[in-house]
Amino acid sequence: MDIILVQLITGIAYGMLYFMIAAGLTIILGVMNVVNLSHGALFMLGSYLAFTFISNGINFWFALLLSAISVGIFGFILEKVLIKRVYGKVLQQVLLTFGLMLVIADSVKWIWGTEMQLIPAPAILNMSIPIGDMAFPVFRLFVVFVGILLAVLLWYLEAKTRVGAVIRAGVDDRAMVSALGINVGVVFTGVFIFGAALAGFSGVLGGPLLGMYTGMDAEILITSLIVVVIGGLGSWKGSFIGALIIGVLEIFGKVWFPSLSMLIVFLIMMIILIIRPQGLFGREVA
Template sequence: MSIFSVQLLTGLAYGMLYFMIAAGLTIILGVMNIVNLAHGTLFLLGSYIAFTFISQDFNFWMALLLSVVITGVLGIIIERLLIQRVYGKELEQVLLTFGLTFIIADTAKWIWGTEMQTIAVPALLDSSISIGSMVFPVYRLFVVLVGCALAFLLWYFESRTRIGAIIRAGVDDRTMVAALGINVGVVFTGVFAFGASLAGLSGVLGGPLIGMYTGMDSDILVTSLIVVVIGGLGSWKGSFIGAILIGLIETLGKVWFPSLSMLIVFLLMVAVLLIRPQGLFGREVA
């Protein structure tokens, strides 16, 4: 029983990590209707930025804060200089953001090399708790708590704040929101920066769990897209449930069916698309 409990908590930890990056991706898609294929590289960049600061004797928490801020600023630059030019042009969005993945990934290789790196667990969380005859790292519990806290903050932000109401209205009718005197462009820039910051946050928190390696951005992007598709396009609530499902299936699948874990994930996605094409929490399109 203790072994199952440890695997369950491990699956939740990875699920929360997937949720943090998928939430940013689905928010950008739901609010701005932007297919951002460069989201995975922002995850990778967040990891490497934090790794660099920690290597320069910054503590983990300061490196985390700086990484989130820098990826957010990078998101503003990308949205202002590039994304604004392709609003409403899905093919151009895909090609532009896909090209950005190569530019950012190759730049990361040039700066940090291709060897696998990892971020050390902060001293405050570098311990374990006992679960029966097994032990479980405190850091993974911390990741679970951060993911749950983010879900609560997104709920509060969406349903209890004026900005959340503006964003919801912008999703339904952008023209009407603009007619009310609200600068939709500023809102969109803020949303994109927020999504980029979430990618940076998840990249730093994922550093001690999965490290940093060549091609990680593509792996994370694929998993995030699966989470978004299962949960429903534009629904952070769907991403929360979808990420937990994927995290648990991947973790438990690697224990019981190590060669079939990813196949099970894709089968789940296919099943959801067949039964409910808009995803678990997606809205039906009339």
């Protein structure tokens, strides 16, 4: 039972990490209709920036903030210079953001090399607590707490603020929002910055949990896309549930069926899409 409990909490921790990056991805997709395949590369960039900051004597918390802001600024530049040129053009979005993913990945290899790195957990969280006869890292519990806090924050922004109302309206009817005098371009830019910063933020939290290595951008992107598809396009609530499902299944799969863990994840995705093609919380398209 101790092993099962430890693996369950570990799966939830991984799920919360997947939720943090998938939330940014699904918000960008839901509000802007932009398929951003460079999102995983932004996650990786956040990790490596934090690694550099910490290696130069900056503490983990300040490095977390700096990395999120830096990736957010980078996202602002991307949206203003490149992304805004391909609004409404799905094929061009896919090609552009896929190219951006390759450019960012190769730049990371050139700057930081190809050796696997690890961001050390902050001293206050670099310890373990006993669960039965086993020790469980406190940092994983912290990731669970941050994921839940983010979910509450997104709910509050969506349900209780004017910004959330504008975003919901923009998802339903962009033309109406523009007719009301709201600058949709500013909304789109803000959403992209938020999504990019969230990717960088989750990349820093993922550093102590996953490590940093070449190819992690593609791996985390595939997992995030699975989460988004299961949860429903444009639904952060769906991303939350989908991420929990994938995180728990992935951990239990790696423990009990290591050679079939990803196959199990894809099978679950197929079953959900057969039952609900729009995803768990996605809306049916008339």
